[in-house]
Amino acid sequence: MSAAISDVSIQTGRRVLPAGACDAHCHIFGPFDRFPLPDDRSFTPPEAPEAALRRLHDRLGFDRAVIVHSQGHGRDHRPLLDALAAGRGRYRGVAVLGSDVSAEEVGRLDVAGVCGVRFNFLAHLGGAPAPQRMQAVLALVRPFDWHVAIHVTGADLMRYADLIAAIEARVVIDHMARPDLSQNLGACREILFRLLDSGRVWVKLSGADRISLAGAPYHDVVPFARSLAEHAPERVLWGSDWPHVNISGPMPGDAALVDLVAEIAPSDSLRQRLLVENPAELFGFDTPPR
Template sequence: MTETMSPAMPDVSIPAERGVLLPGACDAHCHIFGPFDRFPLPGDRSFTPPEAPETALRRLHDRLGFHRAVIVHSQGHGRDHRPLLDALAVGRGRYRGVAVLGPDVSAKEVARLDVAGVCGTRFNFLAHLGGAPAPERIQAVLALVRPFDWHVAIHVTGADLIRYADLIAAIEARVVIDHMARPDLSQNLAAGREILCRLLDSGRVWVKLSGADRISLMGAPYRDVVPFARDLAAHAPERVLWGSDWPHVNISGPMPDDAALVDLLTEIAPSDWLRRRILVDNPAKLFGFDTPPR
Protein backbone atom coordinates (compact mmCIF):
# COMPACT_ATOMS: atom_id res chain seq x y z
CA MET A 1 0.00 0.00 0.00
CA THR A 2 1.35 3.41 -1.01
CA GLU A 3 0.75 6.30 1.38
CA THR A 4 -0.09 9.02 -1.12
CA MET A 5 -2.81 11.59 -0.73
CA SER A 6 -4.40 13.56 -3.55
CA PRO A 7 -4.96 17.31 -3.15
CA ALA A 8 -8.13 18.37 -1.36
CA MET A 9 -11.28 18.42 -3.45
CA PRO A 10 -12.25 21.78 -4.98
CA ASP A 11 -15.60 23.31 -4.08
CA VAL A 12 -17.03 23.72 -7.55
CA SER A 13 -19.69 26.41 -7.41
CA ILE A 14 -19.52 27.82 -10.95
CA PRO A 15 -21.85 26.05 -13.39
CA ALA A 16 -20.55 24.68 -16.66
CA GLU A 17 -20.91 26.79 -19.78
CA ARG A 18 -24.54 27.27 -20.73
CA GLY A 19 -25.73 24.82 -23.35
CA VAL A 20 -23.01 22.19 -22.94
CA LEU A 21 -25.05 19.72 -20.91
CA LEU A 22 -28.35 18.15 -21.87
CA PRO A 23 -31.17 16.27 -20.10
CA GLY A 24 -29.85 12.83 -19.26
CA ALA A 25 -26.19 13.90 -19.44
CA CYS A 26 -23.93 11.22 -17.97
CA ASP A 27 -20.56 11.50 -16.25
CA ALA A 28 -19.23 8.16 -17.44
CA HIS A 29 -16.17 8.00 -15.16
CA CYS A 30 -16.02 9.14 -11.54
CA HIS A 31 -15.09 7.68 -8.16
CA ILE A 32 -16.20 7.87 -4.54
CA PHE A 33 -14.25 7.32 -1.32
CA GLY A 34 -15.89 6.90 2.06
CA PRO A 35 -17.39 8.26 4.16
CA PHE A 36 -14.50 6.80 6.15
CA ASP A 37 -16.45 6.49 9.40
CA ARG A 38 -18.71 3.97 7.62
CA PHE A 39 -16.29 2.55 5.07
CA PRO A 40 -12.73 2.67 6.46
CA LEU A 41 -9.85 2.38 4.03
CA PRO A 42 -8.53 -1.19 3.95
CA GLY A 43 -4.93 -2.19 4.43
CA ASP A 44 -4.70 -3.73 0.95
CA ARG A 45 -5.39 -0.44 -0.86
CA SER A 46 -2.87 0.69 -3.47
CA PHE A 47 -3.01 4.39 -2.45
CA THR A 48 -4.63 6.63 0.15
CA PRO A 49 -7.40 8.82 -1.33
CA PRO A 50 -9.14 11.87 0.14
CA GLU A 51 -12.62 11.39 1.55
CA ALA A 52 -15.03 11.96 -1.35
CA PRO A 53 -18.41 10.37 -0.60
CA GLU A 54 -21.47 10.03 -2.80
CA THR A 55 -23.06 13.10 -1.22
CA ALA A 56 -20.17 15.26 -2.47
CA LEU A 57 -20.34 13.67 -5.91
CA ARG A 58 -24.06 14.37 -6.09
CA ARG A 59 -23.54 18.02 -5.14
CA LEU A 60 -20.94 18.35 -7.89
CA HIS A 61 -23.21 16.77 -10.50
CA ASP A 62 -26.18 18.91 -9.46
CA ARG A 63 -24.05 22.05 -9.89
CA LEU A 64 -22.67 20.99 -13.24
CA GLY A 65 -25.93 19.61 -14.64
CA PHE A 66 -25.26 15.86 -14.78
CA HIS A 67 -28.27 13.62 -14.28
CA ARG A 68 -26.47 10.28 -14.41
CA ALA A 69 -23.09 8.83 -13.61
CA VAL A 70 -21.00 5.69 -13.77
CA ILE A 71 -19.08 5.20 -10.52
CA VAL A 72 -15.87 3.26 -11.08
CA HIS A 73 -14.64 1.38 -8.02
CA SER A 74 -11.12 2.43 -7.13
CA GLN A 75 -8.29 0.46 -5.61
CA GLY A 76 -8.13 3.13 -2.93
CA HIS A 77 -10.82 0.96 -1.33
CA GLY A 78 -9.05 -2.29 -2.19
CA ARG A 79 -11.62 -5.02 -2.88
CA ASP A 80 -14.23 -3.47 -0.60
CA HIS A 81 -17.18 -2.55 -2.81
CA ARG A 82 -19.41 -1.38 0.04
CA PRO A 83 -19.09 2.35 -0.79
CA LEU A 84 -20.06 1.66 -4.40
CA LEU A 85 -22.98 -0.56 -3.42
CA ASP A 86 -24.24 2.03 -0.95
CA ALA A 87 -24.09 4.75 -3.62
CA LEU A 88 -25.95 2.56 -6.11
CA ALA A 89 -28.68 1.94 -3.54
CA VAL A 90 -29.00 5.62 -2.63
CA GLY A 91 -29.05 6.79 -6.25
CA ARG A 92 -30.82 3.86 -7.86
CA GLY A 93 -31.58 4.73 -11.47
CA ARG A 94 -29.11 7.61 -11.38
CA TYR A 95 -25.93 5.52 -11.15
CA ARG A 96 -24.31 2.46 -12.66
CA GLY A 97 -21.16 0.90 -11.26
CA VAL A 98 -17.90 -0.68 -12.41
CA ALA A 99 -16.25 -3.23 -10.10
CA VAL A 100 -12.64 -4.31 -9.64
CA LEU A 101 -12.77 -8.05 -9.14
CA GLY A 102 -10.12 -10.11 -7.38
CA PRO A 103 -9.07 -13.64 -8.33
CA ASP A 104 -11.15 -15.15 -5.53
CA VAL A 105 -14.49 -13.52 -6.39
CA SER A 106 -17.42 -15.93 -6.58
CA ALA A 107 -20.18 -16.19 -9.16
CA LYS A 108 -22.65 -15.47 -6.35
CA GLU A 109 -20.88 -12.18 -5.56
CA VAL A 110 -20.89 -11.16 -9.23
CA ALA A 111 -24.65 -11.85 -9.35
CA ARG A 112 -25.14 -9.68 -6.25
CA LEU A 113 -23.18 -6.83 -7.81
CA ASP A 114 -25.19 -7.12 -11.01
CA VAL A 115 -28.51 -6.83 -9.19
CA ALA A 116 -27.19 -3.75 -7.36
CA GLY A 117 -26.44 -1.92 -10.64
CA VAL A 118 -22.87 -2.89 -11.51
CA CYS A 119 -22.50 -3.28 -15.26
CA GLY A 120 -18.74 -3.62 -15.80
CA THR A 121 -15.40 -4.71 -14.44
CA ARG A 122 -12.09 -2.89 -14.68
CA PHE A 123 -8.51 -4.04 -15.27
CA ASN A 124 -5.68 -1.68 -14.33
CA PHE A 125 -2.39 -2.03 -16.22
CA LEU A 126 -0.58 0.87 -14.50
CA ALA A 127 2.39 0.07 -12.25
CA HIS A 128 1.19 2.11 -9.27
CA LEU A 129 -2.11 0.21 -9.36
CA GLY A 130 -0.48 -3.21 -9.40
CA GLY A 131 0.64 -3.56 -13.00
CA ALA A 132 -0.76 -5.66 -15.82
CA PRO A 133 -2.99 -8.52 -14.62
CA ALA A 134 -2.01 -12.04 -15.60
CA PRO A 135 -3.85 -13.29 -18.71
CA GLU A 136 -5.30 -16.22 -16.76
CA ARG A 137 -6.80 -13.81 -14.21
CA ILE A 138 -8.37 -11.78 -17.01
CA GLN A 139 -9.89 -14.90 -18.53
CA ALA A 140 -11.21 -16.09 -15.16
CA VAL A 141 -12.94 -12.77 -14.50
CA LEU A 142 -14.32 -12.60 -18.04
CA ALA A 143 -15.86 -16.03 -17.60
CA LEU A 144 -17.61 -14.87 -14.42
CA VAL A 145 -19.06 -11.66 -15.87
CA ARG A 146 -19.96 -12.98 -19.33
CA PRO A 147 -23.43 -14.26 -18.28
CA PHE A 148 -24.31 -10.74 -17.15
CA ASP A 149 -23.15 -8.99 -20.34
CA TRP A 150 -20.87 -6.61 -18.45
CA HIS A 151 -18.47 -4.37 -20.28
CA VAL A 152 -14.72 -4.49 -19.57
CA ALA A 153 -12.91 -1.24 -18.70
CA ILE A 154 -9.21 -1.11 -19.54
CA HIS A 155 -6.88 1.39 -17.86
CA VAL A 156 -3.61 1.60 -19.81
CA THR A 157 -1.03 4.16 -20.87
CA GLY A 158 -0.29 4.81 -24.54
CA ALA A 159 2.75 2.54 -24.53
CA ASP A 160 0.85 -0.33 -22.94
CA LEU A 161 -2.04 0.11 -25.34
CA ILE A 162 0.39 -0.82 -28.12
CA ARG A 163 1.87 -3.66 -26.08
CA TYR A 164 -1.51 -5.18 -25.15
CA ALA A 165 -3.51 -4.34 -28.27
CA ASP A 166 -3.91 -7.98 -29.29
CA LEU A 167 -5.03 -8.97 -25.80
CA ILE A 168 -7.62 -6.17 -25.78
CA ALA A 169 -8.83 -7.06 -29.26
CA ALA A 170 -9.35 -10.67 -28.19
CA ILE A 171 -11.71 -9.83 -25.32
CA GLU A 172 -15.13 -11.24 -26.14
CA ALA A 173 -17.13 -8.42 -24.58
CA ARG A 174 -17.68 -4.72 -25.01
CA VAL A 175 -14.47 -2.95 -24.02
CA VAL A 176 -14.06 0.62 -22.77
CA ILE A 177 -10.63 2.26 -22.90
CA ASP A 178 -10.27 4.73 -20.04
CA HIS A 179 -8.78 8.25 -20.41
CA MET A 180 -8.08 7.97 -24.16
CA ALA A 181 -5.41 5.38 -23.22
CA ARG A 182 -3.40 8.19 -21.58
CA PRO A 183 -1.22 9.10 -24.58
CA ASP A 184 2.12 10.84 -24.02
CA LEU A 185 1.65 14.12 -25.90
CA SER A 186 5.40 14.69 -25.96
CA GLN A 187 5.82 11.67 -28.25
CA ASN A 188 4.69 10.82 -31.75
CA LEU A 189 1.06 9.80 -31.36
CA ALA A 190 0.62 8.13 -34.75
CA ALA A 191 1.13 4.51 -33.67
CA GLY A 192 -1.10 4.74 -30.62
CA ARG A 193 -3.80 6.63 -32.51
CA GLU A 194 -3.78 4.03 -35.28
CA ILE A 195 -4.17 1.16 -32.82
CA LEU A 196 -6.89 2.91 -30.85
CA CYS A 197 -8.82 3.69 -34.03
CA ARG A 198 -8.41 0.11 -35.20
CA LEU A 199 -9.86 -1.12 -31.92
CA LEU A 200 -12.75 1.33 -32.22
CA ASP A 201 -13.39 0.07 -35.75
CA SER A 202 -14.04 -3.42 -34.36
CA GLY A 203 -17.43 -2.18 -33.17
CA ARG A 204 -16.87 -3.63 -29.68
CA VAL A 205 -14.49 -1.02 -28.28
CA TRP A 206 -15.44 2.35 -26.79
CA VAL A 207 -13.22 5.13 -25.45
CA LYS A 208 -13.69 7.69 -22.68
CA LEU A 209 -12.64 11.24 -23.56
CA SER A 210 -11.64 11.73 -19.93
CA GLY A 211 -8.44 12.53 -18.08
CA ALA A 212 -7.49 15.68 -19.98
CA ASP A 213 -5.83 17.01 -16.83
CA ARG A 214 -3.68 13.85 -16.60
CA ILE A 215 -2.67 13.94 -20.26
CA SER A 216 -2.04 17.65 -20.80
CA LEU A 217 1.52 18.97 -20.88
CA MET A 218 0.38 22.60 -20.72
CA GLY A 219 -2.01 22.44 -17.78
CA ALA A 220 -5.37 24.17 -17.48
CA PRO A 221 -7.39 24.70 -19.58
CA TYR A 222 -5.82 21.58 -21.24
CA ARG A 223 -6.30 22.68 -24.85
CA ASP A 224 -3.29 20.64 -26.02
CA VAL A 225 -5.47 17.55 -25.47
CA VAL A 226 -8.23 18.79 -27.78
CA PRO A 227 -6.80 17.65 -31.17
CA PHE A 228 -6.31 14.05 -30.02
CA ALA A 229 -9.72 13.88 -28.31
CA ARG A 230 -11.44 15.56 -31.27
CA ASP A 231 -9.92 13.02 -33.67
CA LEU A 232 -11.31 10.14 -31.60
CA ALA A 233 -14.76 11.72 -31.38
CA ALA A 234 -14.84 12.29 -35.13
CA HIS A 235 -13.56 8.78 -35.89
CA ALA A 236 -16.16 6.88 -33.86
CA PRO A 237 -18.87 9.28 -32.63
CA GLU A 238 -21.13 6.36 -31.71
CA ARG A 239 -18.59 4.85 -29.30
CA VAL A 240 -17.10 7.77 -27.38
CA LEU A 241 -18.00 8.81 -23.83
CA TRP A 242 -16.99 11.58 -21.44
CA GLY A 243 -16.07 11.39 -17.76
CA SER A 244 -14.89 13.86 -15.13
CA ASP A 245 -12.57 11.44 -13.29
CA TRP A 246 -13.61 13.20 -10.07
CA PRO A 247 -12.11 13.48 -7.43
CA HIS A 248 -8.89 13.33 -9.48
CA VAL A 249 -6.78 11.06 -7.29
CA ASN A 250 -3.06 10.44 -7.83
CA ILE A 251 -2.37 13.65 -9.71
CA SER A 252 0.82 15.65 -9.34
CA GLY A 253 -0.37 19.08 -10.47
CA PRO A 254 -3.08 21.49 -9.32
CA MET A 255 -6.56 20.13 -8.72
CA PRO A 256 -8.57 20.66 -11.93
CA ASP A 257 -11.77 22.67 -12.07
CA ASP A 258 -14.48 20.23 -13.13
CA ALA A 259 -16.54 23.01 -14.73
CA ALA A 260 -13.55 23.85 -16.94
CA LEU A 261 -13.23 20.19 -17.95
CA VAL A 262 -16.90 20.17 -18.96
CA ASP A 263 -16.47 23.41 -20.90
CA LEU A 264 -13.56 21.86 -22.80
CA LEU A 265 -16.09 19.50 -24.35
CA THR A 266 -17.36 22.36 -26.51
CA GLU A 267 -13.98 22.31 -28.27
CA ILE A 268 -13.70 18.52 -28.43
CA ALA A 269 -17.27 18.15 -29.71
CA PRO A 270 -18.36 21.50 -31.20
CA SER A 271 -21.76 20.36 -32.47
CA ASP A 272 -24.91 19.83 -30.40
CA TRP A 273 -25.43 16.51 -32.19
CA LEU A 274 -22.03 15.16 -31.21
CA ARG A 275 -22.29 16.33 -27.60
CA ARG A 276 -25.63 14.57 -27.30
CA ARG A 277 -24.06 11.36 -28.58
CA ILE A 278 -21.19 11.62 -26.10
CA LEU A 279 -23.17 12.70 -23.04
CA VAL A 280 -26.58 11.08 -23.50
CA ASP A 281 -27.08 8.55 -26.29
CA ASN A 282 -23.83 6.59 -26.07
CA PRO A 283 -23.83 6.12 -22.29
CA ALA A 284 -27.52 5.19 -22.37
CA LYS A 285 -26.75 2.45 -24.87
CA LEU A 286 -23.62 1.12 -23.18
CA PHE A 287 -24.64 1.34 -19.53
CA GLY A 288 -28.35 0.61 -19.83
CA PHE A 289 -29.87 3.98 -18.95
CA ASP A 290 -33.16 5.06 -20.46
CA THR A 291 -32.67 7.48 -23.36
CA PRO A 292 -34.41 10.81 -22.60
CA PRO A 293 -36.71 12.15 -25.32
CA ARG A 294 -35.19 14.67 -27.71
Protein backbone atom coordinates in the same frame (compact mmCIF):
# COMPACT_ATOMS: atom_id res chain seq x y z
CA MET B 1 -4.90 10.77 5.60
CA SER B 2 -5.83 13.18 2.81
CA ALA B 3 -8.34 15.90 3.53
CA ALA B 4 -11.95 15.52 2.52
CA ILE B 5 -13.20 16.97 -0.73
CA SER B 6 -15.01 20.26 -0.14
CA ASP B 7 -17.35 22.33 -2.26
CA VAL B 8 -14.54 24.86 -2.91
CA SER B 9 -13.55 23.03 -6.10
CA ILE B 10 -17.14 22.67 -7.30
CA GLN B 11 -18.07 25.47 -9.66
CA THR B 12 -20.98 26.03 -11.99
CA GLY B 13 -20.01 25.42 -15.61
CA ARG B 14 -20.78 27.89 -18.38
CA ARG B 15 -22.24 25.20 -20.65
CA VAL B 16 -25.80 23.90 -20.42
CA LEU B 17 -25.66 20.13 -20.69
CA PRO B 18 -28.35 18.16 -22.52
CA ALA B 19 -31.03 16.29 -20.57
CA GLY B 20 -29.79 12.89 -19.53
CA ALA B 21 -26.11 13.89 -19.61
CA CYS B 22 -23.89 11.23 -18.07
CA ASP B 23 -20.54 11.55 -16.31
CA ALA B 24 -19.22 8.18 -17.46
CA HIS B 25 -16.16 8.03 -15.20
CA CYS B 26 -16.03 9.18 -11.59
CA HIS B 27 -15.13 7.70 -8.21
CA ILE B 28 -16.28 7.89 -4.61
CA PHE B 29 -14.37 7.34 -1.38
CA GLY B 30 -16.06 6.90 1.97
CA PRO B 31 -17.56 8.21 4.08
CA PHE B 32 -14.68 6.77 6.07
CA ASP B 33 -16.61 6.47 9.33
CA ARG B 34 -18.80 3.91 7.57
CA PHE B 35 -16.37 2.52 5.00
CA PRO B 36 -12.82 2.76 6.37
CA LEU B 37 -9.93 2.36 3.99
CA PRO B 38 -8.42 -1.14 3.92
CA ASP B 39 -4.80 -1.82 4.80
CA ASP B 40 -4.14 -3.38 1.38
CA ARG B 41 -5.15 -0.27 -0.61
CA SER B 42 -2.78 0.88 -3.36
CA PHE B 43 -3.05 4.58 -2.36
CA THR B 44 -4.78 6.80 0.18
CA PRO B 45 -7.57 8.86 -1.39
CA PRO B 46 -9.38 11.90 0.00
CA GLU B 47 -12.80 11.38 1.50
CA ALA B 48 -15.20 12.01 -1.41
CA PRO B 49 -18.56 10.40 -0.69
CA GLU B 50 -21.66 10.05 -2.86
CA ALA B 51 -23.23 13.13 -1.29
CA ALA B 52 -20.37 15.31 -2.57
CA LEU B 53 -20.54 13.67 -5.99
CA ARG B 54 -24.28 14.36 -6.15
CA ARG B 55 -23.74 18.04 -5.30
CA LEU B 56 -21.13 18.29 -8.04
CA HIS B 57 -23.40 16.72 -10.64
CA ASP B 58 -26.41 18.80 -9.62
CA ARG B 59 -24.38 22.00 -10.04
CA LEU B 60 -22.80 21.00 -13.35
CA GLY B 61 -25.97 19.52 -14.84
CA PHE B 62 -25.32 15.77 -14.95
CA ASP B 63 -28.35 13.57 -14.50
CA ARG B 64 -26.47 10.27 -14.53
CA ALA B 65 -23.07 8.84 -13.71
CA VAL B 66 -20.96 5.71 -13.83
CA ILE B 67 -19.06 5.22 -10.58
CA VAL B 68 -15.85 3.28 -11.11
CA HIS B 69 -14.66 1.38 -8.05
CA SER B 70 -11.14 2.37 -7.11
CA GLN B 71 -8.28 0.43 -5.59
CA GLY B 72 -8.23 3.06 -2.87
CA HIS B 73 -10.95 0.89 -1.33
CA GLY B 74 -9.22 -2.36 -2.26
CA ARG B 75 -11.78 -5.09 -2.95
CA ASP B 76 -14.37 -3.55 -0.62
CA HIS B 77 -17.31 -2.63 -2.86
CA ARG B 78 -19.58 -1.49 -0.02
CA PRO B 79 -19.15 2.24 -0.79
CA LEU B 80 -20.09 1.61 -4.43
CA LEU B 81 -23.11 -0.52 -3.49
CA ASP B 82 -24.27 2.12 -1.02
CA ALA B 83 -23.98 4.83 -3.68
CA LEU B 84 -25.89 2.75 -6.23
CA ALA B 85 -28.72 2.27 -3.73
CA ALA B 86 -28.75 5.98 -2.88
CA GLY B 87 -28.87 6.94 -6.56
CA ARG B 88 -32.06 4.93 -7.25
CA GLY B 89 -31.23 4.44 -10.90
CA ARG B 90 -29.11 7.54 -11.35
CA TYR B 91 -25.88 5.56 -11.27
CA ARG B 92 -24.25 2.49 -12.76
CA GLY B 93 -21.11 0.91 -11.34
CA VAL B 94 -17.86 -0.68 -12.47
CA ALA B 95 -16.21 -3.24 -10.19
CA VAL B 96 -12.60 -4.30 -9.62
CA LEU B 97 -12.57 -8.07 -9.05
CA GLY B 98 -10.08 -10.76 -8.14
CA SER B 99 -10.19 -14.22 -9.66
CA ASP B 100 -11.37 -15.58 -6.30
CA VAL B 101 -14.70 -13.75 -6.49
CA SER B 102 -17.74 -16.03 -6.61
CA ALA B 103 -20.43 -16.12 -9.28
CA GLU B 104 -22.93 -15.35 -6.49
CA GLU B 105 -21.07 -12.16 -5.62
CA VAL B 106 -20.98 -11.09 -9.27
CA GLY B 107 -24.73 -11.69 -9.44
CA ARG B 108 -25.27 -9.55 -6.35
CA LEU B 109 -23.24 -6.73 -7.87
CA ASP B 110 -25.18 -7.03 -11.12
CA VAL B 111 -28.54 -6.70 -9.36
CA ALA B 112 -27.25 -3.62 -7.53
CA GLY B 113 -26.42 -1.83 -10.80
CA VAL B 114 -22.84 -2.83 -11.58
CA CYS B 115 -22.43 -3.29 -15.34
CA GLY B 116 -18.68 -3.57 -15.88
CA VAL B 117 -15.35 -4.78 -14.55
CA ARG B 118 -12.10 -2.83 -14.69
CA PHE B 119 -8.54 -4.01 -15.23
CA ASN B 120 -5.67 -1.68 -14.34
CA PHE B 121 -2.42 -2.04 -16.30
CA LEU B 122 -0.60 0.89 -14.63
CA ALA B 123 2.41 0.10 -12.46
CA HIS B 124 1.31 2.22 -9.48
CA LEU B 125 -1.99 0.30 -9.43
CA GLY B 126 -0.40 -3.12 -9.48
CA GLY B 127 0.61 -3.50 -13.11
CA ALA B 128 -0.89 -5.68 -15.82
CA PRO B 129 -3.11 -8.48 -14.51
CA ALA B 130 -1.92 -12.05 -14.91
CA PRO B 131 -3.54 -13.56 -18.02
CA GLN B 132 -5.03 -16.44 -16.02
CA ARG B 133 -6.60 -14.07 -13.51
CA MET B 134 -8.00 -11.87 -16.26
CA GLN B 135 -9.52 -14.82 -18.12
CA ALA B 136 -11.06 -16.17 -14.90
CA VAL B 137 -12.73 -12.85 -14.17
CA LEU B 138 -13.93 -12.45 -17.76
CA ALA B 139 -15.51 -15.90 -17.59
CA LEU B 140 -17.34 -14.97 -14.38
CA VAL B 141 -18.84 -11.74 -15.74
CA ARG B 142 -19.62 -12.99 -19.25
CA PRO B 143 -23.10 -14.35 -18.34
CA PHE B 144 -24.05 -10.89 -17.10
CA ASP B 145 -23.00 -9.10 -20.31
CA TRP B 146 -20.79 -6.64 -18.47
CA HIS B 147 -18.43 -4.37 -20.36
CA VAL B 148 -14.68 -4.54 -19.70
CA ALA B 149 -12.89 -1.31 -18.77
CA ILE B 150 -9.18 -1.15 -19.59
CA HIS B 151 -6.93 1.40 -17.85
CA VAL B 152 -3.71 1.51 -19.83
CA THR B 153 -1.11 4.01 -21.03
CA GLY B 154 -0.38 4.73 -24.68
CA ALA B 155 2.84 2.72 -24.65
CA ASP B 156 1.15 -0.31 -23.12
CA LEU B 157 -1.84 0.08 -25.43
CA MET B 158 0.46 -0.91 -28.28
CA ARG B 159 1.78 -3.84 -26.25
CA TYR B 160 -1.65 -5.15 -25.29
CA ALA B 161 -3.68 -4.21 -28.38
CA ASP B 162 -4.12 -7.80 -29.51
CA LEU B 163 -5.18 -8.89 -26.02
CA ILE B 164 -7.77 -6.11 -25.93
CA ALA B 165 -9.04 -6.95 -29.41
CA ALA B 166 -9.50 -10.59 -28.39
CA ILE B 167 -11.82 -9.83 -25.45
CA GLU B 168 -15.24 -11.31 -26.24
CA ALA B 169 -17.20 -8.45 -24.69
CA ARG B 170 -17.73 -4.74 -25.10
CA VAL B 171 -14.54 -2.94 -24.10
CA VAL B 172 -14.04 0.60 -22.84
CA ILE B 173 -10.58 2.23 -22.98
CA ASP B 174 -10.25 4.70 -20.11
CA HIS B 175 -8.78 8.20 -20.50
CA MET B 176 -8.01 7.92 -24.24
CA ALA B 177 -5.31 5.36 -23.26
CA ARG B 178 -3.35 8.18 -21.60
CA PRO B 179 -1.11 9.02 -24.60
CA ASP B 180 2.17 10.88 -24.20
CA LEU B 181 1.55 14.16 -26.03
CA SER B 182 5.28 14.78 -26.27
CA GLN B 183 5.60 11.79 -28.61
CA ASN B 184 4.28 11.13 -32.11
CA LEU B 185 0.64 10.20 -31.54
CA GLY B 186 0.23 8.44 -34.88
CA ALA B 187 0.76 4.90 -33.59
CA CYS B 188 -1.52 5.32 -30.57
CA ARG B 189 -4.23 6.93 -32.68
CA GLU B 190 -3.97 4.20 -35.31
CA ILE B 191 -4.44 1.46 -32.71
CA LEU B 192 -7.39 3.23 -31.12
CA PHE B 193 -8.98 3.73 -34.53
CA ARG B 194 -8.52 0.03 -35.30
CA LEU B 195 -10.06 -0.98 -31.99
CA LEU B 196 -12.96 1.44 -32.46
CA ASP B 197 -13.55 0.06 -35.96
CA SER B 198 -14.14 -3.40 -34.47
CA GLY B 199 -17.54 -2.18 -33.30
CA ARG B 200 -16.98 -3.58 -29.78
CA VAL B 201 -14.67 -0.92 -28.32
CA TRP B 202 -15.56 2.45 -26.79
CA VAL B 203 -13.15 5.17 -25.64
CA LYS B 204 -13.60 7.60 -22.76
CA LEU B 205 -12.51 11.11 -23.72
CA SER B 206 -11.64 11.77 -20.08
CA GLY B 207 -8.49 12.58 -18.15
CA ALA B 208 -7.52 15.72 -20.08
CA ASP B 209 -5.80 17.07 -16.97
CA ARG B 210 -3.70 13.87 -16.71
CA ILE B 211 -2.66 13.96 -20.36
CA SER B 212 -2.07 17.68 -20.92
CA LEU B 213 1.46 19.04 -21.02
CA ALA B 214 0.34 22.67 -21.13
CA GLY B 215 -1.94 22.55 -18.10
CA ALA B 216 -5.33 24.21 -17.68
CA PRO B 217 -7.41 24.77 -19.72
CA TYR B 218 -5.91 21.68 -21.46
CA HIS B 219 -6.31 22.86 -25.06
CA ASP B 220 -3.37 20.70 -26.17
CA VAL B 221 -5.51 17.59 -25.56
CA VAL B 222 -8.33 18.72 -27.85
CA PRO B 223 -6.93 17.66 -31.27
CA PHE B 224 -6.34 14.07 -30.15
CA ALA B 225 -9.67 13.79 -28.32
CA ARG B 226 -11.59 15.36 -31.21
CA SER B 227 -9.98 12.97 -33.71
CA LEU B 228 -11.40 10.04 -31.71
CA ALA B 229 -14.84 11.64 -31.45
CA GLU B 230 -14.96 12.34 -35.17
CA HIS B 231 -13.70 8.88 -36.11
CA ALA B 232 -16.28 6.96 -34.06
CA PRO B 233 -18.94 9.36 -32.75
CA GLU B 234 -21.17 6.43 -31.76
CA ARG B 235 -18.56 4.88 -29.44
CA VAL B 236 -17.08 7.73 -27.41
CA LEU B 237 -17.93 8.70 -23.83
CA TRP B 238 -16.92 11.49 -21.45
CA GLY B 239 -16.10 11.43 -17.76
CA SER B 240 -14.91 13.92 -15.16
CA ASP B 241 -12.59 11.49 -13.31
CA TRP B 242 -13.65 13.24 -10.07
CA PRO B 243 -12.18 13.53 -7.44
CA HIS B 244 -8.93 13.44 -9.46
CA VAL B 245 -6.76 11.16 -7.32
CA ASN B 246 -3.09 10.42 -7.93
CA ILE B 247 -2.37 13.57 -9.92
CA SER B 248 0.97 15.37 -9.75
CA GLY B 249 -0.13 18.83 -10.93
CA PRO B 250 -2.71 21.35 -9.73
CA MET B 251 -6.21 20.11 -8.96
CA PRO B 252 -8.34 20.61 -12.09
CA GLY B 253 -11.55 22.63 -12.03
CA ASP B 254 -14.49 20.41 -12.87
CA ALA B 255 -16.37 23.19 -14.63
CA ALA B 256 -13.34 23.85 -16.85
CA LEU B 257 -13.25 20.18 -17.81
CA VAL B 258 -16.94 20.32 -18.72
CA ASP B 259 -16.36 23.45 -20.80
CA LEU B 260 -13.68 21.57 -22.73
CA VAL B 261 -16.39 19.18 -24.01
CA ALA B 262 -17.61 21.88 -26.40
CA GLU B 263 -14.18 21.94 -28.04
CA ILE B 264 -13.85 18.17 -28.22
CA ALA B 265 -17.39 17.78 -29.55
CA PRO B 266 -18.24 21.12 -31.22
CA SER B 267 -21.70 20.22 -32.57
CA ASP B 268 -24.92 19.70 -30.62
CA SER B 269 -25.42 16.32 -32.27
CA LEU B 270 -21.95 15.08 -31.32
CA ARG B 271 -22.37 16.25 -27.72
CA GLN B 272 -25.74 14.49 -27.60
CA ARG B 273 -24.04 11.25 -28.63
CA LEU B 274 -21.07 11.74 -26.30
CA LEU B 275 -23.01 12.68 -23.18
CA VAL B 276 -26.44 11.06 -23.60
CA GLU B 277 -26.96 8.47 -26.33
CA ASN B 278 -23.71 6.51 -26.12
CA PRO B 279 -23.72 6.09 -22.33
CA ALA B 280 -27.42 5.20 -22.42
CA GLU B 281 -26.68 2.41 -24.89
CA LEU B 282 -23.56 1.08 -23.20
CA PHE B 283 -24.58 1.35 -19.55
CA GLY B 284 -28.29 0.65 -19.85
CA PHE B 285 -29.85 4.01 -19.09
CA ASP B 286 -33.10 5.07 -20.72
CA THR B 287 -32.53 7.66 -23.46
CA PRO B 288 -34.54 10.82 -22.80
CA PRO B 289 -36.50 12.28 -25.72
CA ARG B 290 -34.83 15.10 -27.63
